Amino acid sequence: MYQISNIYVLAAFGTIGGALFGFDVSSMSAWLAAPQYLEYFNYPNSNVQGGITASMSGGSFLGALAAGFLADKWGRKVALQIACVIFMVGCVIVCASQNVGMLIAGRIINGLSIGICSSQVCVYLAELSPAKIRGRVVGIQQWAIEWGILIMYLLCYGTQRTVEGPAAFRIAWGVQAIPAFILLGALFFFPESPRWLAGRERWEEVHTTLANLHGNGDPSDTIVLAELEEVRKAQAVAAQAQGVGFMQLFGPKIWKRTLAGTSVQMWQQLLGGNVAMYYVVYIFQMSGMSGNTSLTSSIIQYVIFLVTTGCMLPVIDRFGRRQLLLGGAFVCMILHYTTAAVMATYGVPVDQVDGNSNLRILITGAPGKAVISLSYIFTGIYGLTWAPIGWIYASEVFPLKYRAKGVGLSAATNWIFNFALAYFLPPAFTNITWKTYIVFGTFCTAMIFHIFFTYPETARKSLEEIDILFDSNIPPWKSAKAQASVLDERAFQVEHKNESIDEKIETVDIV
Known part of the structure; x- marks a missing residue:
């Protein structure tokens, strides 16, 4: 199957996962004063409205806790596809809500999806991206959330002014499933994370994926070889951390x-x-x-x-x-x-x-x-x-x-x-x-x-300097100018077969 290899195209589609969070935020905030919403749900009091709004966050908490398990077991891409399906199911329930209980149930299901996306989209894109742009991925994710908030709010604003009755909020809540459907389809053409493939010892696929992403398909490209070595080192660290809970x-x-x-x-x-x-x-x-x-x-x-x-x-x-x-x-x-x-x-x-x-x-x-x-x-x-x-x-x-x-x-x-x-x-x-x-x-x-x-x-x-700062006695308010000038020794000792490797810094000079 054809796979997308342009990292900017991958990021453009991938950040839809962050936008889903934004959609769900304004899909509620835009209706708080709308007569169509208030009349249909019998003017919910403050406690009921708080429960309706918070239900999405409760689902997201559970989704965030489960996301790591899904992504490690079935892969980053499959975890996001599962999240897209969950989000579309939630949208169907929310769109068809007949009462407050059904609305809360749908928002909890949407939240499960958002919890997975919020913790895994950045990880996935960072593992696909060249090292020089990885630091911006988290920030771009936040920006995608904000775009989602604005787009959904404008949609809700339009339906409030042009559609009578409960159809107004049903249209808006149903439309938010479309981006999830687009992301679900696009993910079939996304490569799997090289780091996840490395964890399964699928090194030939790792090399091919890196070549397509960073070397225009050339497996002998120096950047590709450097990235491959980085993935090997990262996998070695990950193997050491298997017992970390x-x-x-x-x-x-x-x-x-x-x-x-x-x-x-x-x-x-x-x-x-x-x-x-x-x-x-x-x-x-x-x-x-x-x-x-x-x-x-x-x-x-x-x-x-x-x-x-x-x-x-x-x-x-x-x-x-x-x-x-x-x-x-x-x-x-x-x-x-x-x-x-x-x-x-x-x-x-x-x-x-x-x-x-x-x-x-x-x-x-x-x-x-x-x-x-x-x-x-x-x-x-x-x-x-x-x-x-x-x-x-x-x-x-x-x-x-x-x-x-x-x-x-x-x-x-x-x-x-x-x-x-x-x-x-x-x-x-x-x-x-x-x-x-x-x-x-x-x-x-x-x-x-x-x-x-x-x-x-x-x-x-x-990362080494950050490690030193946390392990040193340097006051945090003086840490901006602190730099590690000498890292004399970093020793790794294997204590037991399934235990992680301890990291020890013997001597560090701070200037």
Whole structure:
């Protein structure tokens, strides 16, 4: 069978997997104030709406945990094909929903697919890509998510304005299955990951695949031979790591890295991005907007998110990871506290807003416009900093033999907090109104101190240098200028037949 060998074509189709997450985000957020949705599902209260929104994240948590097993057993490509089929099944159920229970069931099934895609698309594309562009793959995945959010939101906006009754949301929820169908078909023409093939000792196929991808079909190309040697070394490390499980991630030599990788994913959620992504319509309704005006303003917010991340990706390695994480957290902290102050000072308690009884505060006039402006600024800062960096940092802190399990656990952490916040926000807007922003401001304050005192700088450093930083006594706030000048000895000793090889650094000079 003919196989696609152009890496850019592969990436263009492959990132559809990330876009599926974006589709599912805005497939719900766009309908929160729509009469077609509210009337059909009997105006769900804050707890019910939180459950509907969070159901996708709950499914994604389970999918992320299962993704590694699927990808290791049947291959990266087959795992993504399974995810596409699951997503299409979920779309059928969501599209045909007759009640809230059926809608939640369909979103959980969609979430299973998204959990697999979110953890495996980047791994798959990185294993296909030349080394010189691998570092950008994770960021491109985030950008694909943002494109998915915007495209689906625009589709929902169009159906709301042109279609009457439940057919409006059924069309939008059904159409989101089309990209999954396209990706499913395209994957038949994708090569399997050379690293997965190497794990099955299928070295002739590995060589052929690398030649097609990186050498225009020439197996004797020097780049191809270099890549082949890299895959052999990676497979040797992978073979040593066969006994590595989740518990080993908390061992004495690795727990600091596990804490950094999982906590950066936790903080990415607690920063408050869910407010801007899932419940943007609620924010604009509370700020005095309604109907099409609210929807149009939400579109602007998603465009800001897309543009800021797109502008950052080409230059992201010029900045330190710590700089972007700390700077983003500090600015977002100020924005949250300022939003809370404006809402507390100028907000008027009400029984409902624009027919939505989940919202109990209204801010009109100039203060309402200020809240909207603060939301736009927050989205821009989030797109420039935490949206891409949270994923990049988690993928850099783990040593190679722990990376698959470590990144998987980090992704699962992201999804479980995503689930919690998606469920928390509607009741929060109902019960504590403006104090919701105080909660997120407090999280931002806490993460500033945590990042400053525990996160070493990883930008523009080799994996060996990152290992040394985590194992050394160098304060994280001084790690940006630290470089390993001498690596005297790296000894590998086999303790038992099925145990991984211990890594020991005898002498290191840090300047």
